[in-house]
Amino acid sequence: MSSFKIFIVEDDRFYGELLKRHLQLNPENEVYLYLTGKDCLTNLHLKPDMISLDYRLPDFSGDSILKKVHFDYPDLPIVIVSGQEDVKTAVYLLKEGAYDYFVKDQDTQDRLWNVANKIRENKQLKREITVLKEEVGKKYNFTNIKGNSTAIKNVFSLMDRALKARITVSIIGETGTGKELVAKAIHYNSTRANQPFVAVNVAAIPSELIESELFGYEKGAFTGASTRKIGKFEQANGGTIFLDEIGEMSLNMQSKLLRVLQENELSRLGDNTLIKLDIRLIVSTHKNLADEVKNGNFREDLYYRLLGLPIELPPLRQRGNDIIVLAKYFTDEFCEANNLPKKNISLKAQEKLMSYGYPGNVRELKAVIELAVVLSDTTEIGPESINFNTTDSISNFLFNECTLEEYNKRIVNYFLEKNDNNVVVTAKKLNIGKSTIYRMLKNNEIG
C-alpha cells in the first residue's frame, strides 16, 4: 500500500503538531506540518494527496492559498479548518472548490480523520479505475483480434485508419463477426481511450423508449419521469458512442438522430437547454443500408452521414485458416479460465471445423469449441467432440459449394434416409420418377 501524503498548514505549532500526530495514528498517512502558507506552497512538489488548511495564516488567507494550489493542482482536495464559525466564508470557500470546511472544536479530530479516510478511499478507487481502464484497453488491443487471413488484415488496416481521425465508422457484418469488438478496439486504441465507451443496441430498445434512452430527460418531462435521466449520448460525451444495429431505428428517430449529428448538440426531453457534444460515432448493422435506403426504410441523408469509414467484417467461412487460429485461441482461453489442462485439436477435428459454414460466425465457433473442450476426455480434441448445432441448415448445406448434380444426389439421399429408404414415398415427396432414384442407386450415386 503506498503512503497517503497529507499537508497540515497551521500557524499554531502545538495544534498543528497535534493534528499531525493524530493523523499519523494511521501508519498509511505521511503527514507534513507547515506553519506558513509559503512553506506549504514551496513544498507542493512533494505532491500531497490532501491539504488541511487553517483559514487564517500569518502570510496568506485561506482562499488565496486555495486558489494558488488549485491553479497548479486543480484536483487536490483542500479541507479548510477554521477557528471560527462563519457560514458565509464556508459557502464561499466551498464554491471556490474547497473539499470541506469545518470549525476547530471538540469534533475536529474525528472530522479530519474521517475526511482523510474518505479522500484516501477516493484516491484508491481512482487508481483502481485507472488500472481497470488499462486492462480493458489491453483486452481490446488489436493483437487480441485473432486472425491472419487477408480478409481480416484488410479490417486491421481500416481500423488503423479509423484511429487517425475522428471519422464516423460504420461496421457491417453478419451476426457474430465481432462488430462490437472492433468498435471497442477502435475506441480503446484511440486518443479517447480514457473517456467513456457507451454501447447501445438499437434493436433491443422499444421504439417508444429510444429517444429518452439516447437523449435523456428532465424530471416531469412525461408521465413516469420522476427523476432526471442522463441519456446515452451525454454519457458518452468526450468518448465514443456505438449504435449497434442502426438499421433497426425507426424513420422518426432517424430524423432526430440526424439533427443531433448535424448540430453536435442535444437537449434532454422536457428541457430546452442545449448540451454541446464531442462524440466519436461508430455504428453497425447486419443489413445492407443502401438497400434499406432504396426500400424507403432508411433516410438517405442519414445514410451518407453515418457511412463515414465503412469496415466490412468478413464472415468466418471466408476467413480460411483463421477458423483454426481462432479455435486454438478459444481452446486455450477456455482451458485457462476453467483450470483445465491444455488441449490440442486433432487434425481430423481441424478438418471437421474447416468443413462447416458457421452461420453464427465467430460466436458460434467459440460455443462449438467450449463444448468440445468439455466433451473431450483426453488432452486432444477429436472430431467426435466437435458438434455443430445450427438452425441455419440451408447455408450449411450450401457451404461446400458442390455442383448441381451433387446437390441433387445429396437431396435424394437425405429424403431416402428420412423415409426409411422407401423409394416410392421419396419419389412422391420430391415429385420425381421412381426410376430416377432406382437408377441412382444402381449406379452407386446414392445410398
Place this chain on the structure above:
Amino acid sequence: MNTHEPKPYNLKKLSGFLGDDPQQVIEMIGLFLETIPPELVLLKENAARGCFDEVATIAHRIKPSLDVFDLQQAMKVIRTLELFSKDDVHQREVSALVEELTITLEFALKIMADELHTMS
C-alpha cells in the same frame, strides 16, 4: 495549589487526539508549555502598544490549543478578548483581559509543568 482543588485543565481530549499514548501525551504537554508562554508575551506587548488586530490574531491562534486542554476559564477570557479586540467600544478593556488571561494560564501552566515532571 490545594491538593483537593480541581485542576484547571483536563488531559482527556489531548489523550484522545493521541490515541491514548502516554508518551505522546507527555511530549505534547512539553510542547504546549514551550509554545504558550511566548504567545502570552506577544499578547501583552501588543495590548500595551494598542495593536488590537494583532491581539485578536494571537487570541484566535491559540484558542484551539487551549480548548484541547479544556482550560475553561482561559477559554472564556480568550473568547471575550477576541471580540473586544475588534470592537472600538471595548478595546480599553483588552489590557485587563490579557492580564487576566496571563494570570489564569500561568497558574495552569505551572500545575501542568509539575504534573509533567511527575509523569516523566
